[in-house]
Each structure stands twice: as C-alpha cells, then as structure tokens.
Amino acid sequence: MASRAHTAGFTYVEVLLAAALLAMTTATIGYALGHARDLGDQQAVAAQGRYLLHDGLAWLQTLPREDAKEPGGFGMEADESALADVDDVDDLAGIVETGPVDRLGNVAEADWTRTWTVSSANLTTPTTDAARGSTPLLRVSLVVHCRGREITRETLLLSRTP
Numbered sequence: 001m002a003s004r005a006h007t008a009g010f011t012y013v014e015v016l017l018a019a020a021l022l023a024m025t026t027a028t029i030g031y032a033l034g035h036a037r038d039l040g041d042q043q044a045v046a047a048q049g050r051y052l053l054h055d056g057l058a059w060l061q062t063l064p065r066e067d068a069k070e071p072g073g074f075g076m077e078a079d080e081s082a083l084a085d086v087d088d089v090d091d092l093a094g095i096v097e098t099g100p101v102d103r104l105g106n107v108a109e110a111d112w113t114r115t116w117t118v119s120s121a122n123l124t125t126p127t128t129d130a131a132r133g134s135t136p137l138l139r140v141s142l143v144v145h146c147r148g149r150e151i152t153r154e155t156l157l158l159s160r161t162p
Helices: 012-062
Strands: 096-098 112-120 137-146 149-159
Touching: 012 112, 012 137, 012 149
Parallel strands: none
Antiparallel strands: 096 112, 112 137, 137 149
C-alpha cells in the first residue's frame, strides 16, 4: 500500500523563519538608508565649511599686508571698529563673523561662524608667537564652525610687506 506524501504547503516553522528573515532584511535596509542620509548631511556641512574657508582665504589674499596709513601698526586702527572697516590683514585679528557673508554677498546661516586669528610669528620658529608687530611675518588662522562644532581650519604664513 502506498502512503500519501505531504503536499499541504509550508510548515509553521518555515513561515516563522521566513518572517524573521524578512524583518531582519527590512531593518537592515532601513538602517542603511538612515546612515546614507546622515552621511549626505555631513558631507553637505563639510562642503559648506570648505566653501566659507576658501572664500575667506580668497578675501585675505586681496588685502594689503600692512596699513599704508599706519606702517608697523597691528590690529584695527583708531578709526576702525567693525568687519566693514578691515583694510589690511592684521585688522582681522580677533574678528568673529557670525553668518558670514561671502564675496558675492551671499549670507550664510547664523549657525555658521568664521573666526580669524592674526599674530606676529617668530622668524626662526613660525609656530611660536612674537610680540605684536615685532616681525615681518604674520600667521593668519581661519577656523569655520557650524553650531559650535569646528568644521575646517587653515593657517597661512604671510610676509608683512606694504
């Protein structure tokens, strides 16, 4: 006598295993999509930070290295008090731009800041500060922040020439 073969379909265990596998696959795809979105956001912030840095450095390169009105002076002169008054490199010392404006007039969000540091550098060890205005070498640092977090920075050494 022949026995009947089981042809009814999947067992309960097989269905549970397939459902568990489907749930894990869905969770993994969701995690990957979330991670990709976060990475895209981080890259956008980094690109904006680099843009603001390069824009500031381009502006820096157009400024005279020394004020013709007050040779040997350091920092803003008596008649200068704001970013709009900057007319030479050492005037940038201590300037913090909140919502910086690029050279084309586009205003960045208030979450962004550009912080300028200018100091006289020691001629033999340029990473060491010298007394203000005592050497012909300037060290200019520009740091870009977003929401208080440093995004990028650059430091340049410039010869102080008229």
